[in-house]
Amino acid sequence: MQVTIVTPVGVKFAGDAASITAPSVMGDVGILPGHRPLMAALRTGLATVGIPGQEPLHLVVDGGYVHVVSGDHVSIVTELCENWHEIDAAKAKADHEAATVALQGSREAVSSLGWLVKRHDVDLAETRLRVLASKP
Amino acid sequence: MPSLKAIRRRITSVKSTGKITRAMKLVATARLRRAQERLLQTRPYAVRLTDMIRQLAAETDMDLNPLLATRPPKRTLVLVLTSDRGLAGAFNANVNKAAWSWIQRHRDTREHIELRIVGKKGRDFFKNRAANVGHVYMDVLNNLTLERAAGIGRELVAAYVDGGYDEVYVAYNEFRSAMLQNTHVERLLPLVPHTSDAEALQEHQKPAATTVDTIFEPSKQAVLDAILPLAINVHIYRCLLESVASEMGARMTAMDAATKNASELLARITLQYNRARQSIITTELMEITSGAESLKG
Numbered sequence A: 001m002q003v004t005i006v007t008p009v010g011v012k013f014a015g016d017a018a019s020i021t022a023p024s025v026m027g028d029v030g031i032l033p034g035h036r037p038l039m040a041a042l043r044t045g046l047a048t049v050g051i052p053g054q055e056p057l058h059l060v061v062d063g064g065y066v067h068v069v070s071g072d073h074v075s076i077v078t079e080l081c082e083n084w085h086e087i088d089a090a091k092a093k094a095d096h097e098a099a100t101v102a103l104q105g106s107r108e109a110v111s112s113l114g115w116l117v118k119r120h121d122v123d124l125a126e127t128r129l130r131v132l133a134s135k136p
Numbered sequence B: 001m002p003s004l005k006a007i008r009r010r011i012t013s014v015k016s017t018g019k020i021t022r023a024m025k026l027v028a029t030a031r032l033r034r035a036q037e038r039l040l041q042t043r044p045y046a047v048r049l050t051d052m053i054r055q056l057a058a059e060t061d062m063d064l065n066p067l068l069a070t071r072p073p074k075r076t077l078v079l080v081l082t083s084d085r086g087l088a089g090a091f092n093a094n095v096n097k098a099a100w101s102w103i104q105r106h107r108d109t110r111e112h113i114e115l116r117i118v119g120k121k122g123r124d125f126f127k128n129r130a131a132n133v134g135h136v137y138m139d140v141l142n143n144l145t146l147e148r149a150a151g152i153g154r155e156l157v158a159a160y161v162d163g164g165y166d167e168v169y170v171a172y173n174e175f176r177s178a179m180l181q182n183t184h185v186e187r188l189l190p191l192v193p194h195t196s197d198a199e200a201l202q203e204h205q206k207p208a209a210t211t212v213d214t215i216f217e218p219s220k221q222a223v224l225d226a227i228l229p230l231a232i233n234v235h236i237y238r239c240l241l242e243s244v245a246s247e248m249g250a251r252m253t254a255m256d257a258a259t260k261n262a263s264e265l266l267a268r269i270t271l272q273y274n275r276a277r278q279s280i281i282t283t284e285l286m287e288i289t290s291g292a293e294s295l296k297g
Helices: A088-103 A113-133 B004-057 B091-106 B120-127 B146-161 B198-204 B222-297
Strands: A002-007 A010-016 A020-022 A027-032 A040-041 A042-049 A055-061 A064-070 A073-077 B075-081 B112-118 B134-136 B169-177 B183-189 B214-216
Touching: A002 B134, A010 A055, A020 A064, A020 A073, A027 A040, A040 B091, A040 B222, A042 A113, A042 B198, A055 A113, A055 B169, A055 B222, A064 A113, A064 B222, A088 A113, A113 B091, B004 B169, B004 B222, B075 B091, B075 B120, B075 B198, B075 B222, B091 B112, B091 B183, B091 B222, B112 B120, B112 B146, B112 B222, B120 B134, B146 B169, B146 B222, B169 B222, B183 B222, B198 B222, B214 B222
Parallel strands: A002 A073, A040 B214, B075 B112, B075 B169, B112 B134
Antiparallel strands: A002 A010, A020 A027, A020 A042, A040 A064, A042 A055, A064 A073, B169 B183
């Protein structure tokens, strides 16, 4: 099936894929060729694109949506998409620590805007580390 | 007539100014090209997002989403996009003036208008005017990232949703060409699903096969709620990129003119220098010959 991943800084991936796992807000969704038309909002998390004859591609995605237009046409529209060689390992680790400390030290009410922003930073940093760990 | 030394000093200074303006023009040209490329790259994303929003907004109750629902405008927020550095022709003056005249025109019908400003030049302009300036963002255009734009977007959405503002406008320069930038003051919130033109909207509402038996996770409304803030972010990002391109275009044109002026001036004072030198030589020769003449006698 044809997969396109679009971000504000350009089209990050366009090509043929055998499967996709995307982090929807309701949990991860797996998409195989012939999937029913679907429109799911995404959270910050790890997406995996299975490409025939290659290592699966692990990506950080940040919000947006995944849209299965028809069984063989899928697009992911997200604000951020990174693969492992776009992530600086040392910075990712430091960011993760800083974000965790900031979230734990936060006195804001849970699910207030400020808290959500910090929570998002932790999620993003965590996902970056996961993508790094998947480095082939 | 100024002394030879003074003219020589002037020549050196004009030469070095010319070098600086030429270098600034080259830098602006390179950065303009990069900004234009980045603008092009946002397009596929922005188009998909707005298409999806238009479709979903048509199928859900718009009043349920605070970012889409219109309320009577009483308290207004205006975001003005300017640069931190000058020497860019009328770039900053145009957008400041456009924002200022917009405020003066709408002041009577609103209870409160607050400004949020990007860039030092906007801050300086509104400092001495009767305007409520809220937050000033510095150093945005020089090193523009999506994160920065999204951060501004988040604050505007927060001010709109919880801060008691009824509408948000953005004043910016739209890039047409290096010679021409158009200033716009356009509405950011409540979000217009793509276009305010009702006819164009209807034309677009062809029965889309995509949503007929599409499963929505969690629901149509929730998907719409999730992607609307992204549309705000990319809108601001695009406006900021347009501003970067406009700033660089305006600077390129201004510096090109400055370089031309410098070389014209250089030609003029070089001529002046040569004339002065020649007249000194002539005077000296006269003195020598008249001295020799008087010795003969």
